[in-house]
Amino acid sequence: MPEDLHTEYKEARTDLPKSLFDTVCAFLNTDGGTVYLGINDQGMVTGVEKETVPRLKREIADISNNPQKLDPPYLLFPKEEQREGKTIIVLQVPLSSQIHRHKGQIYLRSEDGDYHVKSTHQLAGLLNRKLGIFPEQTPMTSFSMQDLRPELFDRARELMRARNQKHPWLAFDDTELLHVAGLFAESSTPDAPVLTLAAILLFGNDLAIQRAAPAYKFDCLLRRRNIDRYDDRLMIRTNLIDAYDQMMDFVEKHLNDPFYLEGDISISLRERIFREAISNIIAHRDYRNATPGRLMIYEDRVILDNPSTQYFHQPITPQNLASHPKNPSICKFMIQLGRFDELGSGVINIHKYLPAYSDGAQPLFEDTREGFRLTLPLSLLSEAKKKTSSVAGKSSGAESITDPVEAPVEAPVTITETGKRILASLRDNTLGRKDILTTLGYRQPTGNYKTAIENLLSQGLIERTIPDKPTSRLQKYRLTEKGRKLISGTNTSRT
8 A cells, every 4th residue: 555645654673763753743733644664665564673662652652742842742552563574563643633733843744745834824724624623622712711620630630640650741730731732722822822612621610611512411311210211310511521420420320340350350341341431422522512412321231322423434343443533632631531541442442341241242333423322232130140239239329240159248349430539538548528529629519529428438438537426527537447458459349
C-alpha cells in the first residue's frame, strides 16, 4: 500500500525521525492517519532494532504529552508489530477537534505529504471545518472561570496522580490545565481566553452546564419488572467527571460482580466492562442533540445509547475498529483521568471480558442514524445463584454473586466507587464530614456521598467516633477492623 492522505512510512532503525511530529501534527489537524516506523518511502520493511523499541515508544508518549513540543498535547499510544520477520512501530493518529502546532508551526496533510500552514485564510478554513465536525470546541463567549468549580480541578489532579504519580499535568494551575487539555477556543487571545463547550461540560457548575447545553442529560433506568417505564431511575445533569461516578454507582447498585481471576489476580469484571461502556457514551455523545444518553438495565441485557453522528455502517468489532472520537478533547481528558485506557480500548476490552461475565455472550457495538448503541447480553443466573444473590441483595441493598458450593458466613461486601474512595481516605486518618468531602472533591454532601456513608456504616466497614450523637458537629469517621482488613486485601469478600 503506497503512502497517501492517511498513510505515512518512516525509517526509524534506532531513533525517531525528525519529521515524525510534523506528520503527527498534520494528521491531527486534517483527517487522521497511521504512521509506520520501520518502513521506507517505497514501502519496503526495514525494521526497528528490537532493543530500541521500548525507548522509542516512551519517547513518542513523552513528546505527544509535552506542550513544549506538541501544543496542545495529544497522548498517543504506539504499538509494536511484526512485518516480514522484522519489528515495526505503528502509530494511529485520530482527527482532533483542536488545532495543533509542532514547535509553534501548524501542519496539514495532503496527498503529497505534510505542509506548513502560512496563510490566515487556510487557518480560518481549518478552524471552521473543525467547529462543524466537533461542536465540543464551540467558543462559550459568555462564560468565564467563575462558572467552573475549582474543586473539580483538584479532583482531576487526584485522579491523574492515582494513574501516574509523575503525570506531566500535575504541576499546572487551573488555567494552564485548561490550556494543555485544549479546553480554550483557538480564536482566544492570551489575555482573554475563551472557554470551549468541553470545558463547561467537564468543569462547569450545574447552572453553567444547563445554560451551555440545555438538552444535556444522561438517563439511567432499571427495567427488570416494569420494562415500559422503570423500577429505578437516575437522571444526571451534572459535570462529566461526577456523571461518570454516578453512572458507575447505578451499575454497581443493580448488577452483580462475579468472582474472576486473571492469572492469579482477582479483578472486577463489572468494573472492566462498564468503565469502558460508560466512558464511551460520555466521550461520543452529541451534546447539541436533545435526545438523552441512556443506560438501561434489563433482566437479560444492558443497553447504552446516545445521540451522535454516524461514521460506521456495520457492527463495530476489534477487527474493523478505526478510532473516530466524536469529542476528542473530552475523550483525551477521560484518558488522563484513567476512565479508560486509550482510543478503541472500549471495543477491545468489552469483547475480551464480557464473555467471562456473561457465559460466552458477545457485545454488539452499532453506529446508526439515530446514534451509538451498545448492547451487552447478561447471562441468567442459575437457580442456586439466584437464591444466594437474593439473600445478599436483601441484606446489602445490592446484588452480589457468591459461590454456590458453600454459603458464606456473612453477605459479600458491596461498595460503590464513592465508597471505595471514602475507605481510601480513612486508611490512615480519622476524618470529619468536611474533610472527607474535600478529599472527594465535593463542596456539599451529595446523594452519592450520603448513600456511600450509610452503606459503609451498615456493613460495619466504618464507624462513628461519637455513635450516640450521629449529627454532632464534632462527628468523625474511622475504619473498623473489618474495613482495615478489606482495604489491606485480607478479607475474602468480593467487592
